[in-house]
Amino acid sequence: MTRLLVVDDSALMRRVLGEVFQNEAGFEVAFARDGVEALERLHAFEPDVVTLDVQMPRMHGLDCLDRIMVERPCPVVMVSSQTAEGADATLEALQLGAVDFVAKPDGAVSLALDDFAPILIEKVKMAAASRLRRSHRLAERIRALHGAAEPQPPPVTPKLKPKIRTRLTASRSPASDGAPPGLVIIGTSTGGPPALDTVLSAIPADFPWPILVAQHMPAAFTASLARRLDGLCALEVIEVTRPMPLVAGHIYIARGDADMTVSRRSAGPVALPVPSSPEYRWHPSVDRLVASAAATMPSDRLVGVLMTGMGNDGARTMADLRAAGGQTIAESEHTAVIWGMPGELVKADGADVVAPLGEIAERILDMVGAG
Template sequence: MPYKVLVVDDSSFFRRRLTDILNADPNLNVIDVAVNGIEAVEKAKILKPDVITMDIEMPHLNGIDAVKQIMKHSPTSIIMFSSLTHEGAKITLDALDAGALDFLPKKFSEIAKTTSDAGRVLRQRVTQLARKNSTIKVRANLRDVVANKPPVKKVLSVVTQKSQAVIQKSPQNYKILTIGTSTGGPIALQKVLTQLPDNFPVPILIVQHMPASFTKAFANRLNNLCKISVKEAATGDQLKAGHAYVAPGGKQMVIDGNNSTAKLKIIDDVSERVAFKPSVDITFASAARVFGKDVLSLILTGMGSDGKDGCRLLKGKGATVWSQDEESCVVYGMPQAVAKAGLSDEELPLDKISSSILKVFDLK
């Protein structure tokens, strides 16, 4: 059965265009459209779509407030359409905070070079979120069954056993923490990083797949929320304990020097060879070269397999790799690629990652 999609936008042209693109995939079916946030909230309750595409600027009720109401009354996977501007970045991050899972540029030319490629990316992203929504509904049904208290102890053990990993203080002297993520990453990173103390003993490198106009706003938001210092990385930044550096969108972030004089170098990358800019693989490879075994690396929620090759290089040096578990991921792509390749030392639920980091570094 095709996944059900609700398209929300006040532009009739965009609604028609988006509907045609999504319906080109037999696994997707646009079941209805809404012209403002109020309609979106009501139709989400009645139609129970698998995924909603949501515009931000709309009359009567804007996209952010609509997301808040939908997530309160009828939780659904939502992908936002945003302008790639600094102001658009801040608004989109607000939408992700409200409960949206992903975002795409409203100008299709900013998604991909050709219209056909943009359509393919859009359909792929919507399908991934629709799958996640179906999983959410299955889990909700399971919780309802548990609430009715039939003999379900075996079911409960299956659901929870992945969360039983025990992390202890590491005898390894980690000198850096590296994190790679994509779809679902902004909120996942926020949950992890806000739990770290200001005296965190090593620097943190963050590679989040994100447009160039978004990364500075994202870094500033994290800096305002976290006890550690967070900034968009720049060439010449010295790696300092208790500081996190977000790779700029559209560029590559690498470590220069050696492990005692490490600095960051930001590279303009016009190569067609590397799909992601920034790329987790490239940053992780430089961490492997400079810090060897003394790296703790995390692969969080995200589409695709970026990070797998970088983790392979890190493991070859004796470094430690953790990946987020399937149940807590928005998209179990990047962590799955690492886990399936046998590169993950631990698969952890999102709500256990920050406490596990604190234990490894013997922090309270």
């Protein structure tokens, strides 16, 4: 039995979310009207998972999440509005320790329930099975356990801007036809944004290959993800909303609810935003991105990286990539929030390297020869 605490200031949303899980076997559901009440229920009800609204009276959802992660850490799924402000708050929540998020339906919730409910149920079930980082804010948890005063706010991730560009050496210059020497492709899902923070912020400004990222996420959130990463990374980070030439010094983020492919033009390869295909379950699709890159570039000039996420997106095509001479990295089970996607790659004997999150950037640099 999974004990679920639903936190939302809207009586309608509490009723709708309650009905979703009370009609689903294996759930015991409790409710809280705001963050203050949620913290009271946190200790009395002892939930296995929390769904948490962002905008609430008395205590903001982010403040409540902050307290949960210190006082009694458990998996939290944010229920976020599909606005720029909601997207920014969601990414901050993921950095604070939330496992995943689901976007509230636009318009009448009841009319969109058939689409919304299965997604929410799947994410909550995955959250219940997820792995929280034991070291996350450990010192603050110890202080709270020993009766210290209010927990301190988490440290702010340092910004790396202004970006410092370094010239590529001759050996790292693009080919004569304008093509980059190779491509790095990263696929992530649940737990992905903080993992991307860790890996991409460790890539130096003179990295010689473009990096393409497919992070499962709605369209309203990927622009915020690109802005956030651009503030953290030495490389330039761009959301792909139109055809873009692939050049070194850039990270290309696939637009949410769509797919990104690689295509060859006369001046070299380009990243293309394309409508999502029903052939693929998750979007932006890692499988579709890897397959298009393998059809465009020699396999031995491709590096595939599969990190935390539910499902198996990317596992098949990255295993094929390795068999064709490419190189692949899978995040280890020890650090992955959900060892679905990277675990499937390992099971398919498709990973050259299985590495914890903190070592993946170094492994990429080694494979590209940029260390």
